[in-house]
Amino acid sequence: MEKSGSEADFLKSQIVPTIWKQNPTTGEVDFDKILITSRVMGDEGNQEFANILISGKADEKSNSNYAKNYRLLQQLVDEYAAEQPLAFYNLISNILNRAILLPITADTQDTALTIFSTLNDRGLALSDADIFKAKIYNHLDQNGKKDFIERWQELDEEATNAGESIQKLFYYYMFYLRAKDNDRKTTTPGIRKYYAQNNFERLYSNNIMENLNTILNLWIVINNRNTVDNEKWSENTEIKQILDALTSYPNEFWKYPVVIYYLHYHQNATFEDEFLLFVKRLLAVLSARYIVTPTINAVKTGILNLNAEIINSPQPKFYFSRVDEKELSDKIKNAHRNTVRMILKIIAYQHQSDLLPEKWEIEHILPQKWQSSYFPTSSDSEVKELVEHIGNKIPFEKKLNIIASNGYFAKKKESYSKSKVEILLDLSKNHVDWGLDEIRERDIRVSDELVKLLNEWGLNQIDVQPKELLTFIPDERFSDYQSFIKMFKMEDSNEAREKFLNM
Template sequence: MAATIEVNKQSVKQLLETGKKQKFVIPEYQRSYAWTDEQIQILFDDLVEYTENDNENTYFLGTIVAYENDQGEQEIIDGQQRITSLFLLLRAFYTKLESMVETPESKNFKSQIETALWEQDELTAVVDYKKTLIVSRVMGDEGNKIFTNILTTGRANPKAKDNYSINYNLFLELIETYAASQPEQFYYLIRNVLSRAILLPITADSQDTALTIFSTLNDRGLALSDADIFKAKMYNHKDKAARIQFIEDWQHLDEEANNANESIQTLFYYYMFYLRALDGDRKTTTPGLRKYYSRNNFEKLYKDDVMDKLNAILNLWILINNRIEIEGEEWYKNIEIKQVMDSLTSYPNEYWKYPVVTYYLKYRKENNFEVDFLNFLKKLFAILAARYIVTPTLNAVKGGILNLNTEVIKSSNPKFEFAKIDEQELKDKIKKAHRNTVRMILKVLAYQHQDNLLPEKWEIEHILPQKWQSNYFSSSTDEEVKELVEHIGNKVPFEKKLNITASNGYFKKKQESYNKSHIKLIIELSRNNNEWGLDKIHERDVRTADEIFQLFSEWGLNQINVNEKGKNLIVIPDESLNKYHEYIEIFDLEDNNENRKDFLNKINPK
């Protein structure tokens, strides 16, 4: 069924009066009222300028996107800042009019404003000042009560620091000043705000449609996130006693996520892949976040452990992104785990994150977690890195990752369903590494020499500089040198500050800077070489490719898996068919008898 949308240009008065039949609601998931005094000043100045120019055209204030919720209210998706400010402005006008000697003009405009701000008796038009036509339900915001109190009483604490009070008091001040200096224009200003300032309300048939419209129209970078919707759903599902704690927990999660360069939105995204793995979902099509969680009336958000799981995921990213230890996460003291994780962060897309999160959530409380997690990370890195080096596309790993997620749920030593990598092809691709894989390769290479993490700020150093004198290599063409300069054999990780000092000098000139480095790989390279030329690049190309392939093989590339019963799962390639035959070896892992050795030598010769 196609979505329906109503768009009707209306004056401020016409729009606000619709609140008599369908009250305006600022929903829980919206952000707090955030307009500053500067924005209030600009709005007021624009309206004054429009009035004093005696402009016959209308003044456009913008759009309001809303939909009718289950309670028959107008739930505002976009325009909450604007419509809230207009309510405050009209209340300030009304307060000023009340203080003036009554005239036909003041009486007229008081009457018009009353119909826009409060409920009235249908027969007598008597105003009920306690029943406003708008209510804010923003989660955990004390300003909700302040806003209602201002509209009800017309007063705000002059020393208050909230935006409602500050902006309302500013409106009072601006109106008072304008009415005193321009008494004849004052009533025209009120008229223009009520009748000539135009809004474009867009009314959608559902929340989804309204959010889609908002995302399309919004260009201020403040679009509602799916997490805002989830927050409101979770908040409303809790009893009143639990809501206060939930607000505190959510705010803490939000702050800590930002500190870790993540967001609650991304935490929900990672959590989705864990939930999909639990459900055995191997589909390569990733559903939209809100679409996924809204299934069965958002039931997945109402589980008791959702916040615990989100906090656990956040802890993982605090460890990875901020490199700080967290109480209770003793495994993070393992330098090998840190190094593999740091290498993974340079993997060219984020698909590696999903099985890591899934594995961590599933097994983090197990006794053997540290050992098992390290082995898992090594194998994951070896397989993903090798596949991307050979085929630098997302599709090279996408299907395998979704399968792996589900396999992780089954076993702490999961089955990796990825095609075999050809040794020579991988080595050739390492030598001429794609630009997206260079940092990843250099990291894992450096960590075979390093007993700590690399500095956070380092750059790719070209040992032979990218700019050289043409006569420096008389036996090679510029094209040949240019190609070799970009080979992996000519690149090392190097601290940014030292790299600036080293500049584009030749090897001997740069050795002094190299020797100041804290990266052992570059120190060893400096101490073991007196000069650097094209032959050295060729040599290091071969050595690096061999070292990386050997390391990946040790970590699990093209190697056997271990099934849940503790037996070896042997994967035997059939080169003619480019397929794999799987056999379950009958010998125990700890069994070193001659029969086992003969069997292994036959099917997996060195």
């Protein structure tokens, strides 16, 4: 469109008044006064959008979506105009004369958000965090808005760097607020529905951004293995080892009591010592329960009770049923695949003072592929089962594991000797060969060590006589269950729940 010609000049004369202000008398165009403005939260992007309209150029160094999209469209338009100039003129003419621009106005922000979500159902949907951001922003005065945008953008960037998101931070914070309200219900509300209660009043707390930042500090320590200024506990390797083991717990329910405890007590003078005791006991209880019963329902009720108990005391009561130690010991030996990584971390950390390498794999000491002639007195099924026992598994750096491949023990020892995993180094030094008897012997040692350790950390410690743990009712059937006990005038009990589930 830069070149002259009757078609180009005519089309440009039609485009100009749609973008820039034009003197109604003289027709003179003021290219510094644009007719399109953006009021998106945050001034930086709005100004860049305005600069593009005024100058017709995007900053080559800018990585904003405005700049990237403008440069891409400019390239595509130039290529299309060069290849098909007549079709290009027709395209511009049709946009100017046949496209209909419908203005949409909304009387409230809620209406605007509803309209946007409806029209944008095929695009990138508004996240819950987007909604919360808009709600908080519009609740502030002009000075507060500028400060809020800066804090939000910083929080967003730091959360991303820590492998989290603002949306997740709001989710963790919801469990903290529920705990403060003594909400022990196992049904988890939708995050938007939860914060929308009482006209979003929870979002307007003066300390909400501070609390989200505090929660993020915890994940910076856990996920990035960094320390946090003025928080001595973040330098405590033993705490970080326990937290690292918890990250291998097979679901996310461990996160909520840890977040609640940290957010509620991190400023206490005795926090470091109390936090260590708490996370040890939490890991002991959760790991044992899952090893014995590998389902989320085994701990869900106990976790929701624990969340509320944390608010009451830095030495909270644990309402979990007792774990049978014999059953635990047996199941450790042939552990469920979801628990192996967690078990190996716990054991490994009893033999070294630093964290395991970030990238490591579960090494089968006796390889998964073996020669039958190597074990002439054992059936293939017996060997196959023992190969998957905990006694045959150990942490091993990913890079070294690739080098070691599937060779037998004598061939692997050279790679093992380069490891920084202490239990692997010890195993390599203390064994010249590795077979089925060694697996069985290590099964017993690992199992005995883990059971003893979990007991020391408070596995079956009794705070009070635990309340009866009620049989879990799936969320989608809970309203039917409530109608059931109301109809038959029954109390909520395991007997009533079993009758309902067996209908």
